[in-house]
Amino acid sequence: MARRPQAGLAPSRLALKRWLWLGLLVFRLVSLGYAVEKKVAKGKVGEKVGLPCCHEIPSTESLRNYRVYWQKNTTEVVLAYAEGKKISENERYDNRTELNTRNLTLWISPVEILDNGPYQCVVQHLKFLQNSVVPRIVCDEPVTLFITADFSEPSITAEVRSSSCESDDVVVRCSSHGGFPKPKISGVLNNASVVWNAIWVSESSISPYNVTGNLWLNVTEDTSLTCSIEYNGFAKSTSLLLKKRNDCVLPTIPPSSNVITASSIIIIVFLLAVTLAAKFIPRHVCSQCCMPQDSEEEDVKESMKTAELSKVTSETSSV
Numbered sequence: 403m404a405r406r407p408q409a410g411l412a413p414s415r416l417a418l419k420r421w422l423w424l425g426l427l428v429f430r431l432v433s434l435g436y437a438v439e440k441k442v443a444k445g446k447v448g449e450k451v452g453l454p455c456c457h458e459i460p461s462t463e464s465l466r467n468y469r470v471y472w473q474k475n476t477t478e479v480v481l482a483y484a485e486g487k488k489i490s491e492n493e494r495y496d497n498r499t500e501l502n503t504r505n506l507t508l509w510i511s512p513v514e515i516l517d518n519g520p521y522q523c524v525v526q527h528l529k530f531l532q533n534s535v536v537p538r539i540v541c542d543e544p545v546t547l548f549i550t551a552d553f554s555e556p557s558i559t560a561e562v563r564s565s566s567c568e569s570d571d572v573v574v575r576c577s578s579h580g581g582f583p584k585p586k587i588s589g590v591l592n593n594a595s596v597v598w599n600a601i602w603v604s605e606s607s608i609s610p611y612n613v614t615g616n617l618w619l620n621v622t623e624d625t626s627l628t629c630s631i632e633y634n635g636f637a638k639s640t641s642l643l644l645k646k647r648n649d650c651v652l653p654t655i656p657p658s659s660n661v662i663t664a665s666s667i668i669i670i671v672f673l674l675a676v677t678l679a680a681k682f683i684p685r686h687v688c689s690q691c692c693m694p695q696d697s698e699e700e701d702v703k704e705s706m707k708t709a710e711l712s713k714v715t716s717e718t719s720s721v
């Protein structure tokens with residue numbers, strides 16, 4: 403709730419800032435008589451990058467007739483030449499800079515994240531008159547250097563917080579680190595774009611960034627998720643298949659327990675049948691095998707017994 407007004411303010415303030423900055427830039431460029439065309443140079447950390455200047459010395463002349471200043475952000479001299487000699491160097495660019503003596507391109511190798519930013523090339527032509535030197539500005543042009551440092555391949559982790567037969571509550575995290583500049587993080591969920599709840603971490607605006615995106619998903623079926631990190635026109639992405647958990651095990655238990663009870667009933671019935679049969683058959687067999695051995699008297703007794711027995715069996719069978 404408290405976030406909303408802030409979120410509403412921030413973009414408008416940013417837009418205003420951007421507009422002012424653009425306005426100042428346009429004013430500056432127009433006032434200097436240059437077209438509103440920004441020169442850019444791009445390079446990855448560790449590479450050799452050339453910043454183009456605004457003047458090429460004709461073959462009839464030499465660097466001795468010029469003063470050349472390469473500045474960073476209008477405040478810091480990177481490299482300066484006067485009358486063909488190096489007059490200024492910058493400790494931070496120690497041994498990493500080189501000037502092309504024809505087209506005045508400033509080469510930086512290897513470039514660092516700290517080299518990122520706006521530069522300016524200022525060229526003066528010198529006229530030597532008796533005892534004095536008369537400088538004339540030939541050109542003064544900005545160049546922006548965009549340094550890129552690769553991010554690690556994004557890694558995605560998924561943690562199932564709770565799950566039911568219909569859906570899984572999954573917390574997904576996508577992270578990537580060590581790149582520059584501040585990246586964009588985007589996501590695609592089954593062809594539809596999703597917005598990550600992102601956090602960027604960096605020691606300063608000109609240090610490598612770490613980025614982490616979080617998403618809370620309600621997974622109702624197997625879902626494919628892609629996480630993409632974009633920076634200076636480069637992109638890295640990773641995909642993950644979020645499998646719907648098969649947590650419908652509980653409803654499937656009752657049928658299996660039914661089977662158990664049904665089979666145990668069958669077994670009990672069978673055992674009962676067997677015990678009953680065991681009670682009946684031995685006596686019956688015995689009564690028959692005993693018959694020939696016994697006398698007539700006994701025979702009568704026996705027949706009475708069998709009558710009793712058959713009575714019993716008829717009782718049991720009626721059960």
Ligand SMILES: *[C@@H]1O[C@H](CO)[C@@H](O)[C@H](O)[C@H]1NC(C)=O
Pocket residue numbers: 452454455502505506507
């Ligand atoms: C300047 O000269 C170098 C070497 O000849 C070349 O690589 C570079 O592209 C040139 N730059 C411009 C802006 O002409």
Ligand SMILES: *[C@@H]1O[C@H](CO)[C@@H](O)[C@H](O)[C@H]1NC(C)=O
Pocket residue numbers: 496497
């Ligand atoms: C770098 O510059 C220093 C002096 O500023 C010099 O002593 C050293 O040899 C240079 N290193 C290389 C690799 O050119």
Ligand SMILES: *[C@@H]1O[C@H](CO)[C@@H](O)[C@H](O)[C@H]1NC(C)=O
Pocket residue numbers: 475477518519520
């Ligand atoms: C450029 O210089 C201004 C002050 O002169 C500073 O506030 C700003 O942060 C600098 N920008 C970069 C990219 O170094």
Ligand SMILES: *[C@@H]1O[C@H](CO)[C@@H](O)[C@H](O)[C@H]1NC(C)=O
Pocket residue numbers: 592593
């Ligand atoms: C995503 O889109 C492509 C083409 O637009 C389609 O072929 C594919 O089936 C879609 N996938 C899903 C999961 O909707």
Ligand SMILES: *[C@@H]1O[C@H](CO)[C@@H](O)[C@H](O)[C@H]1NC(C)=O
Pocket residue numbers: 579580603604605611612
């Ligand atoms: C960025 O992540 C890397 C690797 O996980 C870690 O070593 C580094 O300290 C992190 N940087 C910041 C500024 O948090």
Ligand SMILES: *[C@@H]1O[C@H](CO)[C@@H](O)[C@H](O)[C@H]1NC(C)=O
Pocket residue numbers: 568569571620622
């Ligand atoms: C997840 O989605 C299902 C179906 O769309 C819904 O019934 C359920 O309430 C949702 N769960 C949560 C936690 O949003």
